Amino acid sequence: MTRLVFVTQQVDPSHPALAATVAKVRALAERVDEVVVIAAGAVPGVLPGNCRVRLFGASTQAGRGVRFEAALARELRPRPVAVVAHMAPLFAILAAPLVRPLGIPLLLWFTHWRTTRRLQLAERVATAVLSVEARTFPLPSSKVAAIGHGIDVDEFPCTPPSMPTRVGDGPLRALALGRTSPAKGLEVVIRGCALAGVPLDVRGPSLTGEERDERTRLERLAAELGADVWIDDALPRSEVPALLARHDVLVNNMRAGATDKVVFEACASCVPAVASNPSFDRLLEPELLFERESPESLAAALAAVAAADRVALGRRLRERVEREHSVGHWADGVLRAARS
Numbered sequence: 001m002t003r004l005v006f007v008t009q010q011v012d013p014s015h016p017a018l019a020a021t022v023a024k025v026r027a028l029a030e031r032v033d034e035v036v037v038i039a040a041g042a043v044p045g046v047l048p049g050n051c052r053v054r055l056f057g058a059s060t061q062a063g064r065g066v067r068f069e070a071a072l073a074r075e076l077r078p079r080p081v082a083v084v085a086h087m088a089p090l091f092a093i094l095a096a097p098l099v100r101p102l103g104i105p106l107l108l109w110f111t112h113w114r115t116t117r118r119l120q121l122a123e124r125v126a127t128a129v130l131s132v133e134a135r136t137f138p139l140p141s142s143k144v145a146a147i148g149h150g151i152d153v154d155e156f157p158c159t160p161p162s163m164p165t166r167v168g169d170g171p172l173r174a175l176a177l178g179r180t181s182p183a184k185g186l187e188v189v190i191r192g193c194a195l196a197g198v199p200l201d202v203r204g205p206s207l208t209g210e211e212r213d214e215r216t217r218l219e220r221l222a223a224e225l226g227a228d229v230w231i232d233d234a235l236p237r238s239e240v241p242a243l244l245a246r247h248d249v250l251v252n253n254m255r256a257g258a259t260d261k262v263v264f265e266a267c268a269s270c271v272p273a274v275a276s277n278p279s280f281d282r283l284l285e286p287e288l289l290f291e292r293e294s295p296e297s298l299a300a301a302l303a304a305v306a307a308a309d310r311v312a313l314g315r316r317l318r319e320r321v322e323r324e325h326s327v328g329h330w331a332d333g334v335l336r337a338a339r340s
Contacts, residue, residue: 002032004338005075007068007095008086011042011053016205019237020261021086022046023152027331036075040064065094073098082107082338084130089122096125105338111136111149113183113257128337132325135279136258147333148325151264156241158270158318171198172306175247177240177262178204178254180215180231185253185276185292187221192290192298193251194227200251202231203243244269249305252277253292268321270314274301283320285313 006025013022029035029048037047040057047053054075056067072083072095082105085091092108099106108126110119115138123129123141131137133146176189186202193200206212215231222229235243244250250266250273259279266273267283275284276292287304290297
């Protein structure tokens with residue numbers, strides 16, 4: 001019997017940050033006999049029948065740690081093919097003393113730009129580090145295995161019939177998705193779209209004081225420029241595919257490091273994306289990449305999209321996501337790392 005232990009924070013298809021985790025667990029469950037998910041919280045009934053969920057939620061950090069260790073210890077016999085720590089380096093650190101002495105592979109999945117001491121320790125104790133590619137893990141490490149982003153392409157249908165401008169003969173409608181964080185570089189996005197004369201919708205939460213202040217600043221900037229910009233809260237994840245379908249291009253100016261999954265989701269939907277992160281150079285054509293601090297460079301990238309055959313471009317981008325970043329490709333990479 002082939003078993004895999006998967007540790008994550010939440011199993012919730014409507015979670016604003018971790019919803020995509022559900023599809024990843026489902027893909028793993030298609031490839032092994034059983035997946036044991038150890039999580040702080042989980043929505044019942046969203047995983048296949050060969051998945052079991054153990055919860056370690058508690059009112060205190062110490063309580064959560066004790067419950068986590070107890071849950072993991074019970075699931076190490078019979079021996080799993082691997083223990084996967086999903087995004088939280090602390091999971092790998094806590095798991096290592098139980099897992100590594102038994103010779104069970106400990107895999108850390110991580111894609112983010114921020115380096116922390118906790119991440120440095122997790123990298124040392126992990127058997128392997130899984131990321132989209134080497135550039136999406138913020139530390140130099142020979143342990144990094146590139147396995148793609150893990151996009152559920154079935155969730156994002158291609159070229160909906162409601163998009164009449166997808167053939168490239170009408171004005172662009174641009175979309176930016178994500179938190180109103182300074183790390184998202186939205187000031188340049190607003191200025192670049194204004195230069196190009198492209199209407200822009202910004203959709204995403206403002207969860208912290210810094211993000212709320214940034215949203216206010218961006219709204220003021222748009223008003224000063226007289227730009228056609230609409231800034232609104234995030235939609236439920238189930239509505240994101242339809243939101244993408246109402247736009248012609250996704251604009252992403254996230255700081256270099258992790259590659260925002262919304263770019264892959266847009267491309268899976270056959271909606272072209274323009275981005276400043278150089279890590280997208282294998283997904284996007286050169287003319288779709290722009291300089292992060294340059295509104296003029298962004299305006300040029302938008303002009304390239306406007307001039308392109310957007311039907312053909314969108315289909316090429318979807319094919320790349322299917323080939324290198326699908327959730328099935330991701331799950332195959334996890335199991336390959338577990339068995340190497």
